[in-house]
Amino acid sequence: MKRVVETLKKNAPVVDTHYRVGMRVIKTVAAVGICLIAALFTDGMASATISAVAAIVTIRATQGETLRTGAFRLLGTFFGGALGMLTVVIGLFLPYYHDWLYVVVLPLMLLLNLYLCNVLNMQDSCVISCVVTIVVAAHVVPGESVGESLVFTLIRLRDTFIGVTVATVMNVFPYYISVRVKKLKDGKSAT
Numbered sequence: 001m002k003r004v005v006e007t008l009k010k011n012a013p014v015v016d017t018h019y020r021v022g023m024r025v026i027k028t029v030a031a032v033g034i035c036l037i038a039a040l041f042t043d044g045m046a047s048a049t050i051s052a053v054a055a056i057v058t059i060r061a062t063q064g065e066t067l068r069t070g071a072f073r074l075l076g077t078f079f080g081g082a083l084g085m086l087t088v089v090i091g092l093f094l095p096y097y098h099d100w101l102y103v104v105v106l107p108l109m110l111l112l113n114l115y116l117c118n119v120l121n122m123q124d125s126c127v128i129s130c131v132v133t134i135v136v137a138a139h140v141v142p143g144e145s146v147g148e149s150l151v152f153t154l155i156r157l158r159d160t161f162i163g164v165t166v167a168t169v170m171n172v173f174p175y176y177i178s179v180r181v182k183k184l185k186d187g188k189s190a191t
Contacts, residue, residue: 084136
């Protein structure tokens, strides 16, 4: 026990009194703000949550990393939505699905999800794909139609797309502006 305490003390985080808010933090907060504004025109707070989380997860240190993360997030959301819908359809045909059988079916769908993500070389989409599969499959209530589940899935896909797009623009736009300003300065100094 003494060893554990010593290790914790040695590796505990130290307060950084010199920390300054950087551009990545500012871009992330701005992206979340834009997602919240966009949600005013869609489904309100439910949309804001999905799009804001997508923006936070997507923004990375570089534009390339952001584009890659966004693409895999969208791909995983689409794939997970499709498998979640498949789970919903399977549940319609299985007696006792909503009572207890989902405890067996959903993990099997996640197994299929992870297997397919790896076979299709979509490892970076595995986590979000599984999350979306669970969210879509668990959202269904007994008596709800497949159409209602499909609408729910499409709305989640739309909200994720909004968040990823906002994050990508927020991460690329400042770089684009700085390149344009530099070109303008270089053009003026040449004359």
